[in-house]
Amino acid sequence: MSEIKIGVITASDRASKGIYEDISGVAIQDTMKDYLVSKFEIVYRCIPDEQDVLEETMKELCDEEGCCLVVTTGGTGPALRDVTPEATENVCEKMMPGFGELMRQVSLQYVPTAILSRQTAGIRGKSLIINLPGKPKSIRECLDAVFPAVPYCIDLIEGPFIETNEDVIKAFRPKAK
Ligand SMILES: Nc1ncnc2c1ncn2[C@@H]1O[C@H](COP(=O)(O)OP(=O)(O)OP(=O)(O)O)[C@@H](O)[C@H]1O
């Protein structure tokens, strides 16, 4: 078993019912394989846009599975059933608003509707939770922007040391004094 566990949660009514294939959840897993040279294990869940189910799943992946990073996709917009940011805020002790700010800013280069995503991030215990939009192409657009700061964030919350493939994505760690 590897020391590093990464949680992937797809919040989609239709993907969870099998009406469409979960392309976005798979895209997160493929992106992690591309980025990381450290050995890691994926813990994957595909669930409907229900706030209580989302909260329970986030808690399970952080507290029971011990994932240092949990990446969600879907449910960040203004629609009635979009509740992923609310679930994230409810389970986190600290919010990390810089992640959402940067992802929206970068996403505006691709779509004017980027401002409709309320995507955020936060810390639960020793886990970082990051929300991504539901659209498959948004996964790489958003992760490429914020991932350089993720390994150092995980260092600061006493998680495992994550090494990236620097030809693909370079982690930034401020030099020790
Ligand atoms: N996990 C996914 N895999 C593949 N395509 C997706 C996924 N999530 C969203 N999409 C695509 O992006 C579009 C917009 O996503 P959005 O999250 O708004 O879906 P939605 O209308 O809330 O429905 P649902 O919750 O059933 O996915 C969807 O109509 C679908 O084409």
Ligand SMILES: Nc1nc2c(c(=O)[nH]1)N[C@H]1C(S)=C(S)[C@@H](COP(=O)(O)O)O[C@H]1N2
């Ligand atoms: N990078 C990126 N961000 C994006 C998008 C996208 O295609 N690429 N789609 C936007 C759209 S159309 C919506 S409605 C919101 C919320 O999407 P969600 O409800 O699927 O999470 O994310 C936005 N952010």
